[in-house]
Amino acid sequence: MTDTADTIAPEGLRASALTDDVSFLLARANAIALAAGNAALAEHALKARSYSVLVLTSGEARPSQRELAEFLRLDPSQVVSLVDELQSRGLVERKPDPADRRANVVVATDAGRALVGQARESARAAEERVHADLSESERATLATLLRTVAFPSD
Amino acid sequence: MTDTADTIAPEGLRASALTDDVSFLLARANAIALAAGNAALAEHALKARSYSVLVLTSGEARPSQRELAEFLRLDPSQVVSLVDELQSRGLVERKPDPADRRANVVVATDAGRALVGQARESARAAEERVHADLSESERATLATLLRTVAFPSD
DNA sequence: CCCAACTGTTGAGAAAGTCAATCATTCCGT
DNA sequence: ACGGAATGATTGACTTTCTCAACAGTTGGG
Numbered sequence A, B: 001m002t003d004t005a006d007t008i009a010p011e012g013l014r015a016s017a018l019t020d021d022v023s024f025l026l027a028r029a030n031a032i033a034l035a036a037g038n039a040a041l042a043e044h045a046l047k048a049r050s051y052s053v054l055v056l057t058s059g060e061a062r063p064s065q066r067e068l069a070e071f072l073r074l075d076p077s078q079v080v081s082l083v084d085e086l087q088s089r090g091l092v093e094r095k096p097d098p099a100d101r102r103a104n105v106v107v108a109t110d111a112g113r114a115l116v117g118q119a120r121e122s123a124r125a126a127e128e129r130v131h132a133d134l135s136e137s138e139r140a141t142l143a144t145l146l147r148t149v150a151f152p153s154d
Numbered sequence C: 001c002c003c004a005a006c007t008g009t010t011g012a013g014a015a016a017g018t019c020a021a022t023c024a025t026t027c028c029g030t
Numbered sequence D: 001a002c003g004g005a006a007t008g009a010t011t012g013a014c015t016t017t018c019t020c021a022a023c024a025g026t027t028g029g030g
Helices: A022-044 A048-058 A065-072 A076-088 A110-130 A136-150 B022-044 B048-058 B065-072 B076-088 B110-130 B136-150
Strands: A092-097 A100-108 B092-096 B104-108
Touching: A022 A048, A022 A110, A022 B022, A022 B048, A022 B110, A022 B136, A048 A065, A048 A076, A048 A092, A048 A100, A048 A110, A048 B022, A065 A076, A065 A100, A076 A092, A100 A110, A110 B022, A136 B022, A136 B136, B022 B048, B022 B110, B048 B065, B048 B076, B048 B092, B048 B104, B048 B110, B065 B076, B065 B104, B076 B092, B104 B110
Parallel strands: none
Antiparallel strands: A092 A100, B092 B104
């Protein structure tokens, strides 16, 4: 004994029990993707969060703040400051929901849509880098599998 | 009546552009798994973070704090407080690395190993719930795909 | 032998998350 | 139609997590 017995790990954490833990892999992969995304979006003075809001409000969906909170899994109060900031930059507007006067519908301005157009490129490029080791079809199945976890009971 | 023109979205965010964005799916899936994991680990007074440290130090790997930081993608200072807390609870010990007097090797105590044994059950059950919509083979491929994203250039 | 690099630690400040309270509005049962 | 319960947005306080810079002790290479 003695010798080779403890050679188990110079970089032995890779063989650790956590490496089979999907939740851990999820956390680490997310951390990597988030860091890359934030770095790429920084040139547009955006972060993943604000970018997401901008994308969601640039489409046809006209979400309320509550819907944004639910979709992004944020506290409603976080959506308030997120929208506050984007609105102060003229990228987004709060419009009264004609169907419910309590609710605000958040919609991107032309400037917001223009910015998200550019930002989308940076985001895409960052994702490309993060998933460089995956083939196109692997990315597709990854997306599908993640979707069923991210949106349960579909 | 008023027609169907704006029927685009009651829950129309699900059809949004973000739904194809792997980084977003990663973030949302992670948020869900993390919440479930933390809830399940709470009965052992653990969180995902401390649980991870406990698992990593319960194996044969004998990681240094720097290695823990790198593996968990944390700032070294966060590992300090993480280990501080676990040590104060008698679950983990700091041992001097005989090969490098700067470094601490972190190793779980018997109590730590005992606790992680129970906690593993709760964690497994939580993950089971989170991935209920996936078959066994789907979970396996998800794990594989996530691994290549979480550990680039393998 | 020195100097650059590295480990763990501390501390401060920014950012993110959590939670309760409030106001206006809407919804629902009666 | 009324009144109470529930909902959307907002505010503010508070905790947790993140990020950084500085520092002491140690290592390693030129």
